[in-house]
Amino acid sequence: MNTRLIRVGNSQGIVLPKKLLEQYHLTGEVDLQPTPExxxxxxxxxxxxxxxxxxxxxxxxxxxxxxGELLEGFSDEAFEETEWQW
Structure with a gap:
């Protein structure tokens, strides 16, 4: 996939397609790491x-x-005996 560098102030940036952003869960802050490739x-x-x-x-x-407040009245047995529906 090819794209162009665009001017952003004194820097340059790229526009990433929505599909790639969703596929790789890129939102907000990202980490950039230079690699040999x-x-x-x-x-x-x-x-x-x-x-x-x-x-x-x-x-x-x-x-x-x-x-204590969150677990008050909770029993493991009651949890295990409850019938689960999927």
Whole structure:
């Protein structure tokens, strides 16, 4: 697939087709890595649970017990005995 470099201010850029953006999950921030064959463009994968540990520690420091409140009344047996429908 060929494309052209276009002027973007004092730099240059390329337009990536929507199909490639979707296929390779490229949105927002990307990582550019030079390779012997050319330039590799990769999506930046941010951890989904980034910052959770800090928020849990803050909740505990404020006297909250997030784990106890969330799991209160939950039993493994009830979960396993529930009939699942697909």
């Amino acid at each position: 050319g330039l590799l463009i990769k999506p930046v994968m941010k951890p989904r649970r980034q910052g959770w540990d800090e928020r849990f520690q803050q909740a505990i420091a404020q006297g909250q017990a997030p784990e």
